[in-house]
Amino acid sequence: MWFPIGPAQPTDVWMQDTRVPLDVVWIxxxxxxxxxxxxxxxxxxxxxxxxxxxxxxxxxxxxxxxAGTKPGTVITIDNN
Structure with a gap:
């Protein structure tokens, strides 16, 4: 799931009622x-x-x- 945030700011996430473990990628x-x-x-x-x-x-x-994704990795979003 993609969550755009604007303007850029510090933010928190939590896992209330989530059923499976998730990777969270900060961008x-x-x-x-x-x-x-x-x-x-x-x-x-x-x-x-x-x-x-x-x-x-x-x-x-x-x-x-x-797994293995490091800070600095470029993320490209295809809007199509």
Missing amino acids: RDGRVTGVVTLQPCTSDPCPRESSPGAVDAILEAPAGTF
Whole structure:
């Protein structure tokens, strides 16, 4: 799932009622700034994971999708 954020800003994600682990990719200006794998959460409140600075997008995918992806990796989004 793609989440554009504008303007770029620090942001948090959490896994409330999520059923599967997810990779969260933090993005700024088309480059990865960080990747974290988060586990489902059933507590209330769920812990929050903060971005590594200001970001302008978040990409979420099944856990392991972005294994080995490093900060600085270029992300290209095809709007078609």
